[in-house]
Each structure stands twice: as structure tokens, then as C-alpha cells.
Amino acid sequence: MRIALLIVATLFAAQAHAQAWPSKPVKLVVPFPAGSATDQVARAIGQELQAALGQPFVVENKAGAQGTIAAEGVAKSAPDGYTLMVSTNTPQAAAPALFKQLRYDPVKDFQPVARLGTISFMLMVAADFPAKTFKEFLAHARANPGKLSGGYGSAGSQVSQAMIRSMGKVDFVDVPFKGLPEAITNVLGGQITFTFADLANALAQQKGGKLRGLAVTSEQRSPLAPEVPAIAEELKGYELIAWFALMAPAGTPADIVSRLHETTAKALAKPEVVARFANLGTVVAPMNPQQLAGFIKSEIAKWGQMAKEAGIQPQ
Numbered sequence: 001m002r003i004a005l006l007i008v009a010t011l012f013a014a015q016a017h018a019q020a021w022p023s024k025p026v027k028l029v030v031p032f033p034a035g036s037a038t039d040q041v042a043r044a045i046g047q048e049l050q051a052a053l054g055q056p057f058v059v060e061n062k063a064g065a066q067g068t069i070a071a072e073g074v075a076k077s078a079p080d081g082y083t084l085m086v087s088t089n090t091p092q093a094a095a096p097a098l099f100k101q102l103r104y105d106p107v108k109d110f111q112p113v114a115r116l117g118t119i120s121f122m123l124m125v126a127a128d129f130p131a132k133t134f135k136e137f138l139a140h141a142r143a144n145p146g147k148l149s150g151g152y153g154s155a156g157s158q159v160s161q162a163m164i165r166s167m168g169k170v171d172f173v174d175v176p177f178k179g180l181p182e183a184i185t186n187v188l189g190g191q192i193t194f195t196f197a198d199l200a201n202a203l204a205q206q207k208g209g210k211l212r213g214l215a216v217t218s219e220q221r222s223p224l225a226p227e228v229p230a231i232a233e234e235l236k237g238y239e240l241i242a243w244f245a246l247m248a249p250a251g252t253p254a255d256i257v258s259r260l261h262e263t264t265a266k267a268l269a270k271p272e273v274v275a276r277f278a279n280l281g282t283v284v285a286p287m288n289p290q291q292l293a294g295f296i297k298s299e300i301a302k303w304g305q306m307a308k309e310a311g312i313q314p315q
Contacts (some may be wrong), residue, residue: 004297006168007311013183014064020053020204021255022024022054025082026053026057026081027058027060027083028058028060029060029062029074029083029084029085030042030061030085031062031063031068031213032088032153032179033063033179034176035181036154036181036200037119037180037200037282037311038086038088039059040280041116041277041280041282042059042086044085044273045086045246045267045268045273046059048263048267048270049263049264052263052267053259053263054264055274056198057202064178066094066095066099067144067154068095068099068102070091071085071092071104074249074251076249079248079249081256081260084113085247086244087110087245088156088244089299090156092106092299093156093296094156094304094307096304097312098315107293107297109249109250110248111248111289112245112292112293112296113247113248113256113257113260114246114265114287115243115245115286115287116242116244116245116284116286117243117268117283117284118241118244118283119126119198119200119241119281119282119284120281121157121196121240121242121279122198122199122202122217122228123160123165123195123213123216123231124187124194124196124206124211124213125137125194125214126187126188126210127209129212129216132212133229134229135234137194137214137215138168141170146171146173147172149173149174149175149193150172150173150192150196151177151182151187151192152173152176152177152195152196153178153179153182153195153312154179156217157183157198157239158174159240159307159312160196161174162311163240164235173258174195180197180198184197184211187211188210188211197280198215198242199222199225199282200217202281206228213225213228215230216228216230217230217241218241219238220232225286240306243299248260253311257289265288271297306307
């Protein structure tokens with residue numbers, strides 16, 4: 001009888017805990033600057049969570065060091081459901097291959113909540129750049145070794161550049177930035193030659209006409225920009241896809257994680273959210289916590305291999 005009462009009391013306490021959360025604003029940490037694809041996705045899903053759960057979900061941009069500064073901060077935060085991160089493949093999977101030392105463990109220090117979506121990149125140059133196609137870009141780069149410069153602000157853009165270098169047999173200067181919006185600004189200003197912009201930013205720039213997209217990193221052409229060829233059409237086997245995920249610090253109560261996941265899953269199933277993500281160049285691609293945990297482990301191995309094959313040396 002006592003055991004039965006204890007079980008009932010435990011279940012009641014867990015239910016009460018879940019109902020009590022959230023009782024104050026929740027912080028959504030974004031490891032990249034305002035205007036980045038991650039920032040835009042975070043604001044979109046944050047609005048849905050806020051409407052469903054009745055508390056503000058406040059986006060806090062904390063850019064720098066390929067997202068690892070933000071990831072370290074979230075990893076060390078109290079696991080109470082009030083500090084979350086809209087993460088990406090950069091701090092969560094690629095970072096171990098990009099840095100000699102990390103002050104957090106992308107697996108052990110985090111509790112996966114839900115994968116949100118996937119996105120590819122577009123090679124972009126200024127409108128007056130002499131090469132009008134990706135094939136011409138390769139020829140121009142080969143004819144001018146070391147004279148072109150590519151700016152990156154995430155693992156996706158960095159590895160995209162490194163893969164072009166190794167697979168396309170071209171040489172250029174790498175220029176790091178805190179985020180892709182800054183890299184785009186420098187292409188517009190003529191300080192650098194090109195960048196790989198996520199589709200969330202690339203589509204807007206392409207529409208504006210100041211930058212021109214030469215190719216996308218997905219294996220096939222994107223339905224969002226079918227006129228832009230895939231790099232794989234010229235360099236067979238080239239493919240790079242990035243992703244977004246909602247993460248919490250390790251140790252976050254299971255009932256909070258469950259409620260967060262269920263609420264997020266319902267939001268991602270809405271046609272209007274699917275359409276909003278599409279406008280951000282992002283395909284809704286949900287995963288539950290268990291699926292996401294396994295996916296991240298496989299992605300760490302995958303990004304490590306891609307970085308190695310592309311010749312990236314950990315910093």
C-alpha cells in the first residue's frame with residue numbers, strides 16, 4: 001500500500017511540475033548574430049512556443065567562435081527549462097573537428113529536445129563578378145590562385161569552402177566572421193570575393209539583385225531556387241546540408257523536455273509554420289529527443305570526416 005501511494009505521489013508531483021513550467025520568461029539562446037538563419041528560425045519557433053505555453057520566449061544572440069561561446073554558456077546553465085538553445089550542426093556536431101579544445105561536450109552536456117529543420121547553402125558573389133556560372137567561377141579561381149577570398153561564419157559555410165578548395169582544385173584566402181550576415185555585407189562591399197550563404201539569407205540577396213547565386217550545396221537543385229544549379233552538377237559527390245535543433249542543458253527534467261518536444265512538434269505540423277520555414281529556405285524536418293540524440297552522434301562523425309577530407313586543421 002505504501003509503495004502504491006509513493007508511486008501515485010511521485011506521478012502527481014511530476015505532473016504538477018510540468019504544469020508549473022513555465023512560470024516565467026524562457027531564454028532562447030542563438031549562437032549566431034541577429035539576421036542569421038538560426039536567428040530567424042529561433043524567432044519563428046519561439047513565437048509558436050510563446051503562444052502555446054503562455055510565457056515569453058526571448059531570443060538572445062550570443063555570437064562568436066563558431067557558436068561555441070553560446071554552447072558553453074548554455075551547457076553550464078541551470079537545467080530548469082528556462083535557458084534553451086536553438087543550435088545547429090556547427091556547435092553541436094562540427095565543432096569537435098574545428099577546434100582542438102572545447103569547453104563543453106556536445107553530447108554529454110546537452111539534452112536534445114527536437115530537430116526543427118534542414119537547410120543548404122548558396123555560393124554567392126557580387127552582381128558584377130566576372131564569372132556568371134559556377135563552371136566559370138572555378139575557371140576564374142584556377143586562373144587567379146590565391147587572389148580570391150571567401151568569407152565564412154559557420155561550420156556549414158567553412159566546410160563548403162574547404163570542399164570547393166579540395167574537390168575543385170582551387171586556391172583562395174579564407175576569411176572568418178562571427179556570422180554569415182557579416183560575410184554577406186563584406187561581399188557586398190567588395191572586401192571579399194564570395195561567401196556560402198544559407199538559403200534564408202541567400203534567397204533575399206538573390207531577389208534583391210546585389211548578389212548573384214552561382215550554385216547550391218544540396219545534392220540536387222533546391223525547389224526554392226530551381227534556376228540555381230547544384231555544385232554536384234559540376235563536382236560529383238559534393239553535398240552539404242545543415243540543420244537546426246532545440247537543445248536544453250543536460251539534466252533538464254524529463255517532463256519539461258517532453259512538454260517542449262510535444263509543443264514544438266505540434267507547431268512544426270502547422271501548414272503556416274511549414275510555409276514560414278520555407279520562406280527562410282528551411283525544410284521542416286522534426287525528430288524527437290531520442291532520434292535527435294542518435295542523429296547528433298552520427299553527425300559528429302560525419303562532420304569530422306568531411307572536415308578531414310576537406311583538409312581543415314583544428315584551431
